[in-house]
Amino acid sequence: MRSVLLWLLVFFCGAIVTAMPAQSEIGSCQPAEFFVTDNADPLFEPQAAVTTAQGGVTVTGSTPLDGVYWSHAQQRITFERSREFHLCGADEAALHVAAEALRRQFGQESVLSFDYLPQDAPEENAIIITVPDADIECLGAALAADPAARTRLRGASVTVTDHTLILIAGNDDRDVARRLITDAGGNWNAAGIAYGRSEFVE
Secondary structure (H helix, E strand, C coil): CCHHHHHHCCCECCECEECCCCHHHHHHCCCEEEEEECCCCCCHHHHHHHHHHHCCCEEEEEEEEEEEEEECCCCEEEEEEEEEEEEECCCHHHHHHHHHHHHHHHCCCCEEEEEECCCCCCCCCEEEEEECCCCHHHHHHHHHCCHHHHHHCCEEEEECCCCCEEEEEEHHHHHHHHHHHHHCCCCHHHCEEEEEEEEEEC
């Protein structure tokens, strides 16, 4: 299993953790993620991996998610089975091209990418937050009740296997993210945080 998954899901009780891959890993594989709706289609994962690879981005694995999103097109909350693709060796241009190819091929409203970077990197514009023991229904209710979270964060996901909340927020939206997580019953003090660059490809 990729070591990025290990450090992403490490939590210290009572403290917010800044998680970063080891320097040797950065040198050999620049880690990144795609978040894509798959609607529990068993053929989606292999097809999406091929499309992503054709864009110059290597898929090293994926995690099934339950996602809750605010659809701008439909103006409502939607619950969708999704997948987090773990990526390797991508630069900003390649990530955008691969995400756009996925969006077109599978009719996605948007594809969210997150490229892990050092906290002080010039391109760093977002954080990825992980919180244990999350409930997707509570998360959906909290998102529906918070107009700022709907507009600025747009949604979040919970892993199917171990119920870890995953939320990407812009640097200026940390307080909005903290409120949403707390309102959803999550423990902000148990959150893990990593830094990077995010993009909604629409």
